[in-house]
Amino acid sequence: MRIDLHCHSTASDGTDTPAELVRNAAAAGLDVVALTDHDTTRGYAEAIAALPAGLTLVTGAELSCRIDGVSLHMLAYLFDPEEPTLLAERELVRDDRVPRARGMVAKLQELGVPVTWDQVARIAGDGSVGRPHVATALVELGVVPSVSDAFTLDWLADGGRAYVEKHETDPFEAIRLVKAAGGVTVFAHPGASKRGRTVPESAIVEMAAAGLDGIEVDHMDHDPDTRARLRGLAAELGLLTTGSSDYHGSRKTVALGEYTTDPEVYGEITRRATGAFPVPGAGGA
Numbered sequence: 001m002r003i004d005l006h007c008h009s010t011a012s013d014g015t016d017t018p019a020e021l022v023r024n025a026a027a028a029g030l031d032v033v034a035l036t037d038h039d040t041t042r043g044y045a046e047a048i049a050a051l052p053a054g055l056t057l058v059t060g061a062e063l064s065c066r067i068d069g070v071s072l073h074m075l076a077y078l079f080d081p082e083e084p085t086l087l088a089e090r091e092l093v094r095d096d097r098v099p100r101a102r103g104m105v106a107k108l109q110e111l112g113v114p115v116t117w118d119q120v121a122r123i124a125g126d127g128s129v130g131r132p133h134v135a136t137a138l139v140e141l142g143v144v145p146s147v148s149d150a151f152t153l154d155w156l157a158d159g160g161r162a163y164v165e166k167h168e169t170d171p172f173e174a175i176r177l178v179k180a181a182g183g184v185t186v187f188a189h190p191g192a193s194k195r196g197r198t199v200p201e202s203a204i205v206e207m208a209a210a211g212l213d214g215i216e217v218d219h220m221d222h223d224p225d226t227r228a229r230l231r232g233l234a235a236e237l238g239l240l241t242t243g244s245s246d247y248h249g250s251r252k253t254v255a256l257g258e259y260t261t262d263p264e265v266y267g268e269i270t271r272r273a274t275g276a277f278p279v280p281g282a283g284g285a
Contacts, residue, residue: 002260003262005036005269007244007247009037010126011043012039012040012130013133019050022050025055026055029257035059036062040128048279058278061090064166067171070196074169078276079182083180083181083275097130103164104156105117147252175207183276188219190204221246240265
């Protein structure tokens with residue numbers, strides 16, 4: 001089985017619609033794909049309706065969190081999307097995205113970059129607006145050569161010249177909320193230091209004690225040494241280890257299925273979940 005548990009659609013900051021994502025996942029030879037848009041579940045219905053036969057969809061989300069001034073992302077799988085407390089928290093985070101993005105546009109304009117809110121809004125479309133949309137605007141303007149080049153201290157990285165904070169959930173609260181909604185939590189790309197500051201291993205130890213289920217180890221932003229270190233830490237703490245593409249369509253160079261999750265780990269994730277179940281494809285439109 002080929003299993004990719006971290007993918008984005010136009011419901012947040014990917015470039016594939018949810019329907020395109022599942023069709024492309026099937027074409028890439030995947031057996032299981034997770035839809036984990038940022039702080040939203042809006043893509044579920046479209047993805048399920050288009051799900052090809054032979055492909056299973058894992059519903060999820062990537063939750064924006066912060067601890068001790070450091071941003072981190074928490075992958076949540078197979079939770080009840082209508083559970084009211086977790087839903088309210090996701091909406092609180094999502095509603096703060098527009099003023100935050102407007103603030104980044106204003107800072108960029110102060111730095112002499114001719115970006116406009118209309119440009120960023122056009123790029124975001126119906127998705128939850130975020131830094132990748134602002135980064136894409138910088139690429140369009142020729143300020144940086146790629147989206148990843150915008151995530152530096154010169155521009156949009158945490159603490160960068162055009163960075164603006166937004167509401168983010170305490171990760172311990174995120175773990176509690178996801179578990180209460182029947183879901184499973186995996187700390188996304190915990191060693192992605194090129195994105196900015198990362199949380200110390202001591203925080204991962206504390207999260208494990210609070211009920212964290214796993215950490216994402218095999219990821220494009222982790223070099224071999226980082227993967228080995230994280231795999232060892234997971235073994236010490238009894239955490240599951242996943243591998244995922246963090247696919248964003250054309251917004252990133254990584255391909256669907258470039259990094260995958262072991263079938264036994266996937267089976268354990270599905271066994272732990274009680275809020276929702278994987279959806280088998282029946283040959284969607």
